[in-house]
Amino acid sequence: MKKRIMIVDDEAAFTRMMKLVLEKSGRYEVIGENKATQALATARNFRPDLILLDVVMPEMDGGDVAAQIQSDPALKSIPIIFLTALISEKEVLGGPVTRAGYRFLGKLASDTDLIACIEQNLAT
Numbered sequence: 485m486k487k488r489i490m491i492v493d494d495e496a497a498f499t500r501m502m503k504l505v506l507e508k509s510g511r512y513e514v515i516g517e518n519k520a521t522q523a524l525a526t527a528r529n530f531r532p533d534l535i536l537l538d539v540v541m542p543e544m545d546g547g548d549v550a551a552q553i554q555s556d557p558a559l560k561s562i563p564i565i566f567l568t569a570l571i572s573e574k575e576v577l578g579g580p581v582t583r584a585g586y587r588f589l590g591k592l593a594s595d596t597d598l599i600a601c602i603e604q605n606l607a608t
Contacts, residue, residue, distance in 0.1 A: 486513045487606055490532035492523045492549060493567065494541040498591070502536065505595050506602075520544035524552045527559050534606055539568040539588075550586070563605040567591050 489512045493499045499516035506512045517526040520541040527535065535553065539546040546566055554560045565587045589601050 486511060487533040487602075488512070488530060489514045489534050489536065489602065490523075490527055490530055491516045491536045492518075492520060492526075492541075492546070493536075493538040494518055494520065494543075495538075502598075505598070509599060511599075512602075520546075520549050523549045524556065524559075527553055527562070528556070532562060534602060535562055535564045536602075537564050537566050539566050563587075565589055565601060565605055 503514045506514045537546045569591045
């Protein structure tokens, strides 16, 4: 059975690219949400196994979206991986970074690193 992945990012082209990469692996069913203010409703409807969440978005930042999701009893156990361009090249090369209990992965991470990070977080 395919795992359900939700991508929340205000850049529609980035969301489409990530969706294609993940679905091409054959392991995931993916939905994209480009409005941070709609992320909670989309998560409630889609029931993802994992959420990839942009940090910097215009209407609401990723931290606020994560707080909303984690305050919902039906969603609070869903792993969240923050995707950000605000991460150093050294950190990108080192794989995912953990801060304040959240995983952070550079938007420029390779497809292999992205899928490895997803699989690691789905296993926990």
